[in-house]
Amino acid sequence: MDRVRVGIIGLGNMGSAHAKAHIPKLTGVELAAVCDINPEKLKGYGEVPTFESSQDLIRSGLVDAVLIATPHYDHTTIGIDAIENNLHVLVEKPISVHKADCERLIAAYEKSGKTKVFSAMFNQRTDPHYQTIRNLIRSGEIGKVMRVTWIITNWFRSAAYYASGGWRATWGGEGGGVLLNQCPHNIDLYQWMFGMPSRVRAVLGFGKYHDVEVEDDVTAIFEHSDGAVGTFITSTGECPGTNRLEVTCDRGRIVVEGDKISFDRTTVSVKEFCDTTPELFGTAPTWKCEIPVRGYGGQHVEIFQNFIDAILSGKELLAPAVEGIHSVELANAMIFSGLNNGLPVELPLDSARYESRLKDLIANSKHEKKVEERTATDMASTYR
Numbered sequence: 001m002d003r004v005r006v007g008i009i010g011l012g013n014m015g016s017a018h019a020k021a022h023i024p025k026l027t028g029v030e031l032a033a034v035c036d037i038n039p040e041k042l043k044g045y046g047e048v049p050t051f052e053s054s055q056d057l058i059r060s061g062l063v064d065a066v067l068i069a070t071p072h073y074d075h076t077t078i079g080i081d082a083i084e085n086n087l088h089v090l091v092e093k094p095i096s097v098h099k100a101d102c103e104r105l106i107a108a109y110e111k112s113g114k115t116k117v118f119s120a121m122f123n124q125r126t127d128p129h130y131q132t133i134r135n136l137i138r139s140g141e142i143g144k145v146m147r148v149t150w151i152i153t154n155w156f157r158s159a160a161y162y163a164s165g166g167w168r169a170t171w172g173g174e175g176g177g178v179l180l181n182q183c184p185h186n187i188d189l190y191q192w193m194f195g196m197p198s199r200v201r202a203v204l205g206f207g208k209y210h211d212v213e214v215e216d217d218v219t220a221i222f223e224h225s226d227g228a229v230g231t232f233i234t235s236t237g238e239c240p241g242t243n244r245l246e247v248t249c250d251r252g253r254i255v256v257e258g259d260k261i262s263f264d265r266t267t268v269s270v271k272e273f274c275d276t277t278p279e280l281f282g283t284a285p286t287w288k289c290e291i292p293v294r295g296y297g298g299q300h301v302e303i304f305q306n307f308i309d310a311i312l313s314g315k316e317l318l319a320p321a322v323e324g325i326h327s328v329e330l331a332n333a334m335i336f337s338g339l340n341n342g343l344p345v346e347l348p349l350d351s352a353r354y355e356s357r358l359k360d361l362i363a364n365s366k367h368e369k370k371v372e373e374r375t376a377t378d379m380a381s382t383y384r
Helices: 011-025 056-059 072-086 101-109 128-139 160-163 183-196 270-276 299-313 321-339 353-364 368-372 378-380
Strands: 004-009 029-035 065-068 088-090 118-120 145-152 199-206 216-225 227-236 243-249 254-258 260-266 288-289
Touching: 004 011, 004 056, 004 299, 011 029, 011 299, 065 072, 065 299, 072 088, 072 101, 072 183, 088 299, 088 321, 101 353, 118 299, 118 321, 128 183, 128 254, 128 260, 145 183, 183 321, 199 321, 227 378, 254 321, 270 299, 321 353, 321 368
Parallel strands: 004 029, 004 065, 065 088, 088 118, 145 227
Antiparallel strands: 145 243, 199 216, 216 227, 243 254, 254 260, 260 288
């Protein structure tokens, strides 16, 4: 095989961007088919075969791989169908809405013998700022991580945004709010850099800033088994917003903000200084460093090309889809804690218990009828 025939399922903002803006920048790939349940979305693709049913596209024989860019709940069912029909799969974030569905999707992949490439569109993993932090941690250069504070409140969304699709910001349509829609990338990066916590506590605002039933404001605390503590703050109701990552470690403090990484690096281990200095009020001497980083990486195009290269030449995946369960589990744990007045949630999360609670939320949703009656246009819309 010298090229991969790709079909794109879901032609909202992201699906159409992949088809029209990203694929032309790739090598070894052909846009072989597109699919959307809204016929209007299928116009403008020239001679590329079009489908209104994902099942028909998957069974058409026209594609070797699919990119799934539909609303969240459909990622699981369409992903399983594609895997069971022997196709390579690239799925948009999140890979599923809740952990139990992630487990079903991953189980289908494992049952298939894992002979096909299964990747997720975690494009922020290509950003050199976060790659640098991860490499510094893994190399031991900065010593033990003690505290992480990440404020990501630059996800502001208007009332008009939430009104643009009947499935938006509903338990039945989206399965959550800012944690399932805007923040999956940040949550993935958190666990990718710092690992999964062992306990989560969160205070959530459900419809705090908007007329929605899901969370639009989050303040969470992550407790790690090695004693490290993380604070994760996000919102779609604050303007202007902040995106600041601060990492306190045994060799100082690292801050990622704007396009810079600054490192206040202690000349000795903080613990060593604490244990040995005779000074009562002294602090460890510090060097102020700026770690050079350029750009934000290849983003969607790089992840997509990596997926194609993995198919054609066996290249290692930057974002294996099986790792997507971690960010979903962490989002679910924050929501579960928020629904229970901030009570701690132990990880691993009980996926069946969370799924049952989510079903209750859907059954009692004031938006249930609205979601059931959503139009084809709503379903085809982007979920970002």
